[in-house]
Amino acid sequence: MKVKTPIPRAKGIDNSLSLIKEGFHFLPNQRKEVESDIFKTRILGQKAICMCGEEAAEVFYDPDKFKRKGALPKPLKMSLFGDGSLHALDGEDHRNRKRMFLSMFTPERVEDLKKIALEHLAAKVDVWEKSDQVIFFGEMQEILTRAGCEWAGFPLEEEEVHQRTEEIVAMIDSFGGSLSRFRDGKKARDSHEEWLEGIIKAVRKGKMNPPAYTAAYIVAHHRENNGKRLDVRTAAIELSNAFRPLIATAYFLTFGAAAMHEHPETAHKLMENKDHYSHMFSQEVRRYYPFVPAMAAKVKEDFVWQDHKFKKNTLVILDIFGTNRHPDLWSDADSFIPERFRDWKGSPFSFIPQGGGDHHIGHRCAGEWLTVYVMRSFFQFLAQNITYDVPEQDLSYSLERMPTFPVSGLVITNVRKQADFNEKLNELDKSYTAIR
Numbered sequence: 001m002k003v004k005t006p007i008p009r010a011k012g013i014d015n016s017l018s019l020i021k022e023g024f025h026f027l028p029n030q031r032k033e034v035e036s037d038i039f040k041t042r043i044l045g046q047k048a049i050c051m052c053g054e055e056a057a058e059v060f061y062d063p064d065k066f067k068r069k070g071a072l073p074k075p076l077k078m079s080l081f082g083d084g085s086l087h088a089l090d091g092e093d094h095r096n097r098k099r100m101f102l103s104m105f106t107p108e109r110v111e112d113l114k115k116i117a118l119e120h121l122a123a124k125v126d127v128w129e130k131s132d133q134v135i136f137f138g139e140m141q142e143i144l145t146r147a148g149c150e151w152a153g154f155p156l157e158e159e160e161v162h163q164r165t166e167e168i169v170a171m172i173d174s175f176g177g178s179l180s181r182f183r184d185g186k187k188a189r190d191s192h193e194e195w196l197e198g199i200i201k202a203v204r205k206g207k208m209n210p211p212a213y214t215a216a217y218i219v220a221h222h223r224e225n226n227g228k229r230l231d232v233r234t235a236a237i238e239l240s241n242a243f244r245p246l247i248a249t250a251y252f253l254t255f256g257a258a259a260m261h262e263h264p265e266t267a268h269k270l271m272e273n274k275d276h277y278s279h280m281f282s283q284e285v286r287r288y289y290p291f292v293p294a295m296a297a298k299v300k301e302d303f304v305w306q307d308h309k310f311k312k313n314t315l316v317i318l319d320i321f322g323t324n325r326h327p328d329l330w331s332d333a334d335s336f337i338p339e340r341f342r343d344w345k346g347s348p349f350s351f352i353p354q355g356g357g358d359h360h361i362g363h364r365c366a367g368e369w370l371t372v373y374v375m376r377s378f379f380q381f382l383a384q385n386i387t388y389d390v391p392e393q394d395l396s397y398s399l400e401r402m403p404t405f406p407v408s409g410l411v412i413t414n415v416r417k418q419a420d421f422n423e424k425l426n427e428l429d430k431s432y433t434a435i436r
């Protein structure tokens, strides 16, 4: 990690607009300019320290040094996360809420999700076979919305599928600084929360009876440290957080399917799946392709790190995308090489597409296993269960847009089931998903 003393300052008085304009390029560009992995700037009028790399992630995810209270920008809470969600909690309040989440993501429930998601994917193939063309990105969003609701334990009526999928997509697409996308995301969230409030109320009144292991049941009946149930709005927000982010996996799935086309040898290796290739491939998709640009926290109490003073309440921004692509941590960091994960040592701070540190005590993504398992089984399905063509199209993606995805959404045509489709589906469904 390259650290200059004193911490250099980025050019400009306030860099909020540059961040919005440059997107995923902003932090790496600044680091290059000041030749340091730590620099100071101002974002939204606040003094901020931006940092990147494994050591930076390690200190950032130390709950004794950083807190989340007051760190998340208000617009993010209003559209993406929801106001009052666990993302912004600290200490025992956070741990209590996190335990609630982790109790939903047991190995059995991860298996359930894989099975449900594969069923919805397989059902879609019947439709795709009859379609002239399929926009893969949109299809993944719909499949994962259907699967997420079923897994979470509440119904999604056929006539609601389009609306609910579009709302979730608008919320996910709302971060990144575009005013119109923020407005759409906020409007979508209001409707989404109202829908989920109805579900929480129905479960509490016994009008809806999801099994006790489902997210709908767990959130509706969860008790906070004060012994009280969550208020209805917060419960709706947390029920959303228990399945809505699954739809974000559509971004990684689309990037990964595009990578299978652009690096055809990977599709062949996924077909064979020797040495858990689908796992290595999924990890590399999460490392290489951009989704989360950065995370923010505030200094809890004054401390000194790498000879620099971190003063209480200073905003600190960790460069997530930059850490995943940092040349000190990854050889040939800007190339797509799934095999790099064969001998990977497994540091919780160098590979942080879904946050770093400990899932239980820190803010690391509660749904990381779900994400990886769905990705692994879907990539295997694409390689083993069906055939399709990828016509000429624009698969490029802009690093200035946050979030970003291939321009064409990945169009596929001529979708056909492989001869032994059902047997392969059965094998995939039964295959053991535990991470090595």
Ligand code: HEM
Residues within 6 Å of the ligand: 086, 087, 088, 098, 101, 241, 242, 243, 244, 245, 246, 247, 248, 249, 250, 252, 291, 292, 295, 353, 354, 355, 356, 362, 363, 364, 365, 366, 367, 368, 370, 371
């Ligand atoms: C594309 C897939 C996903 C990405 C990129 C992603 C990314 C992230 C990131 C960066 C964080 C915040 C880490 C931090 O605060 O430092 C997070 C937190 C979280 N994620 Fe995910 N996530 C994904 C999928 C999921 C899924 C599938 C679920 C559940 C169904 C989920 C549930 C959560 C929850 C509940 C938190 C809050 C954890 C906490 O504050 O303790 N995520 N995720």
